[in-house]
Amino acid sequence: MYDLAIMWDWLAFAVRWLHIITAIAWIGASFYFIALDLSLRKSPDLPKGAYGEEWEVHGGGFYHTTKYTVAPDRLPEHLTWHKWQSYWTWLSGAALLMVVYWAGAELFLIDPDKADLATWQAIALSAGFIAVGWIGYDLLCKSPLRTRPTLVMLMLFAGIVAVSWALDQVFTGRAALLHLGAMTATIMTANVFFIIMPNQRIVVGDLKAGRVPDAKYGHIAKLRSTHNNYLTLPVIFLMLSNHYPLAFGTEYAWIIAALVFLMGVTIRHYFNTMHSTGEGPAWTWGATAVIFVLIAWLSTASGWDGDYDALEAAPLTDYELRFASAEGFEAAESIVLGRCSMCHAREPVWEGMHWAPKGVHLETRADIAGQARQIYLQSAVSHAMPPANLTGITLEERAALRDWFRGAGGMGIAGLGG
Numbered sequence: 001m002y003d004l005a006i007m008w009d010w011l012a013f014a015v016r017w018l019h020i021i022t023a024i025a026w027i028g029a030s031f032y033f034i035a036l037d038l039s040l041r042k043s044p045d046l047p048k049g050a051y052g053e054e055w056e057v058h059g060g061g062f063y064h065t066t067k068y069t070v071a072p073d074r075l076p077e078h079l080t081w082h083k084w085q086s087y088w089t090w091l092s093g094a095a096l097l098m099v100v101y102w103a104g105a106e107l108f109l110i111d112p113d114k115a116d117l118a119t120w121q122a123i124a125l126s127a128g129f130i131a132v133g134w135i136g137y138d139l140l141c142k143s144p145l146r147t148r149p150t151l152v153m154l155m156l157f158a159g160i161v162a163v164s165w166a167l168d169q170v171f172t173g174r175a176a177l178l179h180l181g182a183m184t185a186t187i188m189t190a191n192v193f194f195i196i197m198p199n200q201r202i203v204v205g206d207l208k209a210g211r212v213p214d215a216k217y218g219h220i221a222k223l224r225s226t227h228n229n230y231l232t233l234p235v236i237f238l239m240l241s242n243h244y245p246l247a248f249g250t251e252y253a254w255i256i257a258a259l260v261f262l263m264g265v266t267i268r269h270y271f272n273t274m275h276s277t278g279e280g281p282a283w284t285w286g287a288t289a290v291i292f293v294l295i296a297w298l299s300t301a302s303g304w305d306g307d308y309d310a311l312e313a314a315p316l317t318d319y320e321l322r323f324a325s326a327e328g329f330e331a332a333e334s335i336v337l338g339r340c341s342m343c344h345a346r347e348p349v350w351e352g353m354h355w356a357p358k359g360v361h362l363e364t365r366a367d368i369a370g371q372a373r374q375i376y377l378q379s380a381v382s383h384a385m386p387p388a389n390l391t392g393i394t395l396e397e398r399a400a401l402r403d404w405f406r407g408a409g410g411m412g413i414a415g416l417g418g
Contacts, residue, residue: 005373005405006381012099019092026085027232033082034229038275040067048073070213071203079204083197090189097182101126101175106319107370111172125170126179133163133183134190141224149223156227160184160261164254173248174241174359180257181238184231191224229272233264245359246299256295263291306347311364324369326408331400336368336375339391376405 040052049068056063101109105119109126117125136159145151163183167176199217206213237260241247247256266284274280316324323329343350344362360374361367368375378385379393380402386393 003381005376008099008103009377012096015092015096015099019089019096022085022088022092026089027236029082029085030225030228030232034225034272035275036065037067038272070215070218071207075204075207081197081200083192086189086192090185093182093185097126097178101178104373106317107373109171109175111170111175112317114168114172115170117170122171126175129163129167129179130183130186134186137187138190138194141227146223149226153227153230157258157261161254161258164257168254173250173253174245177238177241177248177253177257181235181241184235184238188228188231188235191228195224196221230265230268231261233267234261237264243358245355245357246296249355249359250299250301252298252301256298259291259295259298263288263295266291308363311366314366316366316369320366320369322369323372323405323408324365326404328400328404328407329369332375332404333365333368335393335397335401336362339386339393339397340375340379342391343386372405372408375401380405 036054039054041054043053046053047066049070049072051067051069053066102123105122109122110117137156140152140155164180167179171179199221202217203213238257266288270280270284340362342348343353344356344360346361348354348356360371362371380398
């Protein structure tokens with residue numbers, strides 16, 4: 001029988017794989033060109049209009065690269081454009097957002113304790129935050145402040161802090177950090193699509209027409225490219241954060257996210273300076289360590305109040321009710337409480353464990369019903385959980401979990417979490 005829940009999970013896996021592949025290509029190219037640009041050296045025999053050159057050795061061969069401030073007098077027939085890495089990273093990321101967070105809004109996106117949103121409202125806010133982030137950033141870069149790049153960066157950071165707080169007031173902690181990363185990644189790709197590439201096309205068009213290109217187009221593109229360079233590392237952290245509940249499972253998650261951007265700046269400043277001068281500033285190591293320690297402290301600075309009665313009394317969502325009222329739930333609940341909840345608890349009792357893996361809790365009816373799809377995939381279809389079967393779950397118990405999920409209609413749209 002066709003199992004949509006399994007196929008949907010494989011779809012998410014495939015899209016995530018594509019996203020990682022394209023992101024590696026984009027980030028690798030970005031880091032390389034920034035390093036190349038900062039490593040350029042003057043030479044007395046440079047061609048007319050050339051800014052600098054760099055000699056490199058790699059893979060058994062030597063490479064000689066020359067950069068022109070605007071462009072050479074003549075362009076070759078073949079010209080490589082670096083754009084598709086960025087576009088495909090964004091497109092695959094947007095698809096992943098839809099597959100995981102929009103289709104699974106009730107499970108991953110909506111937090112009723114923060115904002116009791118309908119699915120369509122949560123999705124609209126998700127898309128809205130991402131779009132408004134780019135619009136606000138673009139207006140800032142085109143404002144009278146554009147001639148003061150340091151002030152623009154400070155204003156950008158202030159905006160990031162504000163958006164980080166706003167997202168945390170609406171979505172789950174996991175979704176809030178992910179959306180801040182998605183908003184920042186959208187700014188980076190939009191810089192390429194709306195600013196950098198059009199400016200480069202103008203320069204190429206002028207050269208082919210025999211006109212002298214205006215240097216301002218190169219300066220504008222360089223500013224946006226520099227912003228992308230400093231935003232890359234925070235985006236990577238935020239995209240990985242959904243695997244680490246210490247990053248998102250705290251009331252201070254929005255502060256942690258903001259501090260990550262500062263840490264990204266100190267790290268990139270070290271490498272950029274090293275590429276330019278041959279030696280990175282030592283103070284960036286200390287600053288990065290201090291910020292990281294502060295983040296680690298904030299991740300454990302807040303705790304749970306231990307009100308289990310309030311958890312049990314909370315009304316179930318429609319999605320949770322669908323599985324909690326299904327035949328076999330009582331048996332499934334008993335299995336999960338006996339085999340999984342010692343780790344997947346708000347206060348884990350498994351020795352050496354202080355936080356539930358991935359922030360997933362399996363203690364109440366709402367917890368278990370809400371995580372029905374993951375229980376099915378992790379413990380019924382596959383044997384991923386419990387790890388190494390440490391709690392001794394039997395094949396009969398796995399079959400009972402499988403029958404409960406499928407009996408509730410989980411093999412169809414009901415199992416997707418939305």
